[in-house]
Amino acid sequence: xxxxxxxxxxxxxxxxxxxxxxxxxxxxxxxxxxxxxxxxxxxxxxxxxxxxxxxxxxxxxxxxxxxxxxxxxxxxxxxxxxxxxxxxxxxxxxxxxxxxxxxxxxxxxxxxxxxxxxxxxxxxxxxxxxxxxxxxxxxxxxxxxxxxxxxxxxxxxxxxxxxxxxxxxxxxxxxxxxxxxxxxxxxxxxxxxxxxxxxxxxxxxxxxxxxxxxxxxxxxxxxxxxxxxxxxxxxxxxxxxxxxxxxxxxxxxxxxxxxxxxxxxxxxxxxxxxxxxxxxxxxxxxxxxxxxxxxxxxxxxxxxxxxxxxxxxxxxxxxxxxxxxxxxxxxxxxxxxxxxxxxxxxxxxxxxxxxxxxxxxxxxxxxxxxxxxxxxxxxxxxxxxxxxxxxxxxxxxxxxxxxxxxxxxxxxxxxxxxxxx
Numbered sequence: 537x538x539x540x541x542x543x544x545x546x547x548x549x550x551x552x553x554x555x556x557x558x559x560x561x562x563x564x565x566x567x568x569x570x571x572x573x574x575x576x577x578x579x580x581x582x583x584x585x586x587x588x589x590x591x592x593x594x595x596x597x598x599x600x601x602x603x604x605x606x607x608x609x610x611x612x613x614x615x616x617x618x619x620x621x622x623x624x625x626x627x628x629x630x631x632x633x634x635x636x637x638x639x640x641x642x643x644x645x646x647x648x649x650x651x652x653x654x655x656x657x658x659x660x661x662x663x664x665x666x667x668x669x670x671x672x673x674x675x676x677x678x679x680x681x682x683x684x685x686x687x688x689x690x691x692x693x694x695x696x697x698x699x700x701x702x703x704x705x706x707x708x709x710x711x712x713x714x715x716x717x718x719x720x721x722x723x724x725x726x727x728x729x730x731x732x733x734x735x736x737x738x739x740x741x742x743x744x745x746x747x748x749x750x751x752x753x754x755x756x757x758x759x760x761x762x763x764x765x766x767x768x769x770x771x772x773x774x775x776x777x778x779x780x781x782x783x784x785x786x787x788x789x790x791x792x793x794x795x796x797x798x799x800x801x802x803x804x805x806x807x808x809x810x811x812x813x814x815x816x817x818x819x820x821x822x823x824x825x826x827x828x829x830x831x832x833x834x835x836x837x838x839x840x841x842x843x844x845x846x847x848x849x850x851x852x853x854x855x856x857x858x859x860x861x862x863x864x865x866x867x868x869x870x871x872x873x874x875x876x877x878x879x880x881x882x883x884x885x886x887x888x889x890x891x892x893x894x895x896x897x898x899x900x901x902x903x904x905x906x907x908x909x910x911x912x913x914x915x916x917x918x919x920x921x922x923x924x925x926x927x928x929x930x931x932x933x934x935x936x937x938x939x940x941x942x943x944x945x946x947x948x949x950x951x952x953x954x955x956x957x
Contacts, residue, residue: 576793578610585613591724592756593617608638616651624656665957666716672929672950673709677739679935680705682943688900699941709737725753741774750783761789776813783807801827803842816851825861835868846890854905855894862887874918882915896939903938910934925954 577600584593597614600607615630631648634640640648684699712735718728730748750767769781785805792799803825811817825842841862848856863886872879890907910933917927933946 578607581610581613585617591621592754594621595756606637608634612644615648619651619654619656622656627651627656661720664716664718666954667714667956668952668954669711669713670950670952671709671711672948673707674946674948675707676705676944676946677708677710677736677742678702678706679944679946681941682945683940686939686941689902703941705944705946706739708739710734725751727751743775744771744773744778746771759791763787763789778811778813780810780812781807798828798830801829803827816849816853819846819848819852821846835866837867838865839863844888844890854892854896857890857892857905859888859890859907861889870916877919877921880917880919882913882917884911884913886911901939905942906938907942908936910936923955923957925956927952927954 577596581593581596581600584596594614594617597610597617600610601614604610611630611634615627615634618630619627631652634648635645681699681703682705684704685696686699687694687696689695712733714730714732716728716730718726720726728748728750730746732746732748733744735743746769748767748769750765752763752765754761754763756762764784764786766785767783769779769783770777771779771781783805784807785803788802790800790802803823805821805823805825807821807823809819809821822845823842825840828839830837842860844859844861846857846859863884865882865884867880867882870879870881888907888909890905890909892905894904895902896905911931913929913931915927915929917925919925928951929949931946931948931950933944933948935942935944935946937943
């Protein structure tokens with residue numbers, strides 16, 4: 537019997553064993569509400585196990601067993617969880633109790649024996665890795681102005697000026713690459729490192745390298761799943777440091793039942809952004825966003841909407857600004873295949889709207905800057921195997937501002953290959 541067959545057989549046997557023993561062991565006086573609560577709690581524990589949140593799963597299982605001491609599925613999962621956490625004595629006690637109390641079928645005994653043979657040693661956390669490389673074309677690599685003429689106010693008299701050629705749109709080919717590493721620590725935290733770079737064929741002044749690192753934790757509080765995180769981002773442009781950003785973020789997953797149509801989250805963040813080579817351009821960004829997600833085996837759907845605030849010093853052009861953002865993302869399987877491998881499709885739209893509080897440049901540009909940015913993206917991907925994916929992507933950016941030389945359009949098309957482990 538191969539490994540896949542063994543796992544399938546064990547899962548079927550475990551489900552049947554658990555279901556039958558739950559029926560036998562459930563107290564007759566347990567009402568429907570208590571049964572539903574126990575079922576929801578058990579499903580939450582299984583989800584925590586699937587997401588590798590071992591400590592959360594252990595706590596959920598222990599609470600469930602306190603209310604239902606004869607819950608066979610929870611006892612077995614808790615024993616395995618104790619073994620995975622390196623608690624060999626407690627795991628062995630639970631395994632023995634299972635065998636003496638419930639007389640498990642052979643498949644369950646085989647699972648118990650497999651875990652006993654490991655000695656309940658804690659395994660080193662796996663490092664998740666992904667690498668991608670892209671080749672693409674950008675119609676406006678330098679974000680050149682949409683209009684070559686702009687107007688200034690010379691003491692009440694409008695004057696039209698012609699932009700220099702270097703400030704007009706320039707197209708170019710590019711190649712980019714990215715490397716992502718992440719690892720879950722024994723305490724349940726997740727640390728990550730991301731490295732990204734893009735190089736243009738001719739517009740080398742716009743070559744960029746970005747580095748991001750951070751840590752994310754998670755815990756439960758009154759059925760709310762809370763994810764605090766912190767990150768550091770550094771961006772260089774043309775081999776010179778351009779931007780530094782430190783972000784503190786916290787995400788709250790709204791409690792939901794297993795029958796909920798969508799999963800909702802609330803995200804708040806505070807970011808301090810510095811531009812070492814640009815005077816009076818630094819800012820502090822505050823954001824509050826609501827997320828809604830729905831997924832199945834065939835698709836993933838996401839909605840987001842939020843409020844944004846950006847605070848700079850008194851000398852920054854345009855002063856402080858406030859805004860809002862909203863977007864939608866859909867990833868879905870398609871009926872098409874290549875060599876028996878399915879093709880998936882993605883489509884996304886994101887909008888940002890900013891309004892400044894002060895005149896942009898008194899005496900010359902006598903307006904409060906208003907920005908409306910639209911980003912549309914669509915892609916087709918082909919999963920060659922579980923580790924390798926090829927994707928064709930199109931992206932269009934329409935940035936509109938009432939300061940005309942800041943408005944621009946950009947269209948990008950690229951093909952990429954991604955490897956992940």
